[in-house]
Amino acid sequence: MKSARAVSSFRSPHAVTVAVPVEVGNDIEKMHKITREILGRLGCPGCHSGVDLRFVIERDFRVNPALEIEGFAPRIGP
């Protein structure tokens, strides 16, 4: 039951194709990536009755300017 083709990722249906000058193409692509991330999280959160970790991850997850993860140790509670 291999399904590599279908499971590479979910794709946003909001993506549109645009023609842009080469010099700004990289910036547009960066922005596309950013907007895709925003649009991928607009529905309901998952089913559970526990501590939602999404804010904790944002608070505690850090990378340095070289994009290296500096460490992640989520603290739950006070």
Added chain:
Amino acid sequence: MHALPDLGVGLVLWPELMPVLAEDDGAIGVVEIEPEFFWFETGNAQAPMRIDTGMVRQLAELPQHKLVHGVASPVGGSLAPDPQRLRLMRDVVQALDAPWASEHLSFNAVPVAGGPVDSGFLLPPLQTVASARQAAANIRAMAQGLQVPFAVENNVNYLRPVAGELSDGAFIAEVATQADCGILLDLHNLWTNQKNGRQPVREALAALPLERVCELHMAGGFAHRGYWLDAHSGLVDEELMRLAAEVVPALPNLHAIVFEMLPTALAHVGIADVRRQIDRLHTLWALRRPGARAPQVAAGLARSDDSAAPSPGDWERTLGALVRGDAPGAHPIAALLADPGVALLRELASNARAGQIASAARLTTRMLLAHGGEAAFRSVFEDYAAVQPPRQFASSEALGFLEHVQLAAPAIPQLAQVAMFESAVIHSALQGDARVVAFDGDPVPLLTALAERRAPPAAQAPGRFAIELQAGAVTAIRAG
């Protein structure tokens, strides 16, 4: 529920868990979809909800069987299923060819004058015969609307039992029997209730019509403030695995075993661990005894004394208000006012709102964290939460928060523009229209840094810039 197909072992599917499927050699027979993750509130009164049909099409292409498990239309409250949501859920059920669908025996909104108010969290219903009757009516309406068999999931409950209530097992049995529906047995929920001082699991199971159990949920949790939480935060505890090995042979119509884990758990649980968990659930699947006679429910079950219990309406209004942090209303229930579980629910609900915002208004959240840490975020968030009720859908919660940020205007450079940008992206996607967002400096380094979790640049290249959007996508970046 007897004619349902055997689907095997699987998991609740999230985009982050797709790698588990990529190398699957047939161990995963079913993926369970929580459809509201792919729904959006549009803000358009004519069509208030929209489904992301592109996502659904991709899911439909997966070779595994699919199940649909609702999270935003629980059946345990006094509000009947919303027809619009029911239609969307039916569309997903049909698109994925799901042989059955399920929802929770909880409530998430309270009927008050002026319309329902979201509670911000799945809350436990009052466990009386009257509540069971209402839940059964909701379930029948859902099953009729969805046009597939329906299974109700037993709920987790952090509160103390109240005088006059049915036991946990008797309440589920009453609901399922009155509704003539299947049961999605969430063993972790029952175990959580036991660990928090409610009915022991085996006692609850003895009260259940086990022949109605068509699906088993297994999950992990953790301890927090003296409570065990149904957090879906990791692998299944060994004690729960042993308990499941006792239970599975007594479920003659079990057709699926599903592992529930939120993608946030991938911070400490690897994809390989998930695969091993699936393999271990196959050892449970092998213990099934299809067609065997289910143990008979013990005679003489305790009945509720509804006259000794509060009314379901007062229960929902009081609990909903307390969890939102509001005054408990005209008919407060003393047992709830004294229950420490209410404070836990309030904390979890507030935490869930912050999670919604951190997820859907991520760049603005990171701007606040980068300029003052958690205190800066909390300051804005608590002001917002004090004046705005919770919203079930991240799109609406994010838009409300982003509007608040722009109005509150904390003294953080570029914050309002980042909030405006995120808000415009969401609005543009939901409305399918064109938007332009103006920036006082080059927005690309700033937005890119935030997206990559780096600290925003201390200074921006000066100048006037504009980002143009169409249907949620950037179509141009203009300078000057």
